[in-house]
Amino acid sequence: MITTTQLTKRYGGILAVDGVSLDVQPGDIYGFLGANGSGKTTTVRMVLGLVLATSGSVDLLGRRMPRAGRAVLPRVGALVEGPAAYGHLSGRANLALLDSSGTGGTRRSRSTRIDAVLEQVGLAAVGRRPVKAYSLGMRQRLGLAAALLRQPELLVLDEPTNGLDPQGIREIRELIQGLHRRGTTVFLSSHLLAEVEQLCTRVGVLDRGRLVLQDSLASLQRPTGRTVVHTPDHERAHVLLDGRVEHREGERLIVRGADPAALNALLVADGVRVRELGPERRTLEQVVLAATEHPDHQVGVS
Numbered sequence: 001m002i003t004t005t006q007l008t009k010r011y012g013g014i015l016a017v018d019g020v021s022l023d024v025q026p027g028d029i030y031g032f033l034g035a036n037g038s039g040k041t042t043t044v045r046m047v048l049g050l051v052l053a054t055s056g057s058v059d060l061l062g063r064r065m066p067r068a069g070r071a072v073l074p075r076v077g078a079l080v081e082g083p084a085a086y087g088h089l090s091g092r093a094n095l096a097l098l099d100s101s102g103t104g105g106t107r108r109s110r111s112t113r114i115d116a117v118l119e120q121v122g123l124a125a126v127g128r129r130p131v132k133a134y135s136l137g138m139r140q141r142l143g144l145a146a147a148l149l150r151q152p153e154l155l156v157l158d159e160p161t162n163g164l165d166p167q168g169i170r171e172i173r174e175l176i177q178g179l180h181r182r183g184t185t186v187f188l189s190s191h192l193l194a195e196v197e198q199l200c201t202r203v204g205v206l207d208r209g210r211l212v213l214q215d216s217l218a219s220l221q222r223p224t225g226r227t228v229v230h231t232p233d234h235e236r237a238h239v240l241l242d243g244r245v246e247h248r249e250g251e252r253l254i255v256r257g258a259d260p261a262a263l264n265a266l267l268v269a270d271g272v273r274v275r276e277l278g279p280e281r282r283t284l285e286q287v288v289l290a291a292t293e294h295p296d297h298q299v300g301v302s
């Protein structure tokens with residue numbers, strides 16, 4: 001869906017994007033994670049042909065960008081930083097303007113399509129109000145509605161939940177999940193770890209212009225081969241496990257070995273009370289901090 005090879009953008013002395021090779025597959029909800037200023041927006045703009053790369057290449061839906069823009073962009077829905085709209089016109093009228101530029105169909109079918117996307121993003125009730133009366137969150141949703149007009153195969157969203165309240169964030173998340181279930185591939189940039197962790201199937205992490213990590217969320221969060229045990233009898237457990245305890249914090253022990261059932265049986269047989277026990281997994285935050293290697297600088301954490 002999106003393949004970039006050694007994509008690089010230099011602004012004078014600033015290397016904004018440095019040799020990034022992205023691989024977004026059909027069916028992904030791909031989370032493109034990075035701190036502010038790490039180069040996400042510049043990358044997204046190059047993918048869409050809005051900014052020319054200094055070097056490297058972009059293939060979008062299998063076609064070389066920006067050359068194939070006219071052919072492929074109608075199949076891609078995009079929301080890139082601050083959706084633009086005419087404030088004096090209604091949300092509906094803004095969508096109608098966008099829709100009249102080449103999506104085809106009769107006036108009536110276009111009108112039905114606009115109603116459908118307004119409904120989808122939760123703006124049906126305010127579609128006839130002028131956009132200048134919209135909140136930031138409503139404008140963001142209008143931008144999403146515009147991206148959905150052409151029923152895209154691929155949706156590219158730059159920080160889609162920027163400026164939304166928790167309820168709005170949840171609605172957008174559910175909307176993205178619904179679209180994904182119906183077959184849309186989604187590429188979204190975000191600086192919010194929790195958002196990516198809850199929504200995405202694959203993750204790419206950008207750190208100061210470089211892609212330092214790209215993998216499926218499932219494999220990033222696979223068990224580490226250690227077991228976490230919560231027990232009030234940690235001293236006894238420590239003795240019993242004879243050197244297998246790698247770390248203890250209060251009642252929480254990290255034990256070498258990935259057979260929780262056997263470990264539980266061993267502890268319980270010896271009368272050690274077990275409150276909780278299970279395989280250890282790294283959180284996305286731990287994975288990202290390890291990959292970015294400057295824990296003092298809280299990359300992507302919020």
Ligand code: ATP
Nearest residue numbers: 011014016034035036037038039040041042043191
């Ligand atoms: P944010 O989340 O804050 O939007 P980002 O990860 O999207 O950040 P970019 O906006 O791509 O990051 O910026 C990456 C770097 O490139 C920054 O140092 C930025 O100052 C610089 N940059 C971006 N656009 C330009 C430009 N048009 N001219 C000069 N420098 C630029």
